[in-house]
Amino acid sequence: MHCLPETNPTEIEYNFAYVIGIAIKLLPFSEMQFIDETMELLREEASTHTEH
Numbered sequence: 001m002h003c004l005p006e007t008n009p010t011e012i013e014y015n016f017a018y019v020i021g022i023a024i025k026l027l028p029f030s031e032m033q034f035i036d037e038t039m040e041l042l043r044e045e046a047s048t049h050t051e052h
Contacts, residue, residue: 024032 027035
């Protein structure tokens with residue numbers, strides 16, 4: 001088992017955001033388009049359910 005030094009929470013947030021940024025850049029354009037369209041449909045469905 002490795003002992004890791006305590007890390008500043010701000011550093012962890014930065015590192016996480018950096019990794020997510022890299023992952024987004026690695027996704028093919030068609031996948032990003034699919035995710036965007038799916039999120040839009042989910043938003044529309046959520047707003048329809050909250051209006052009733």
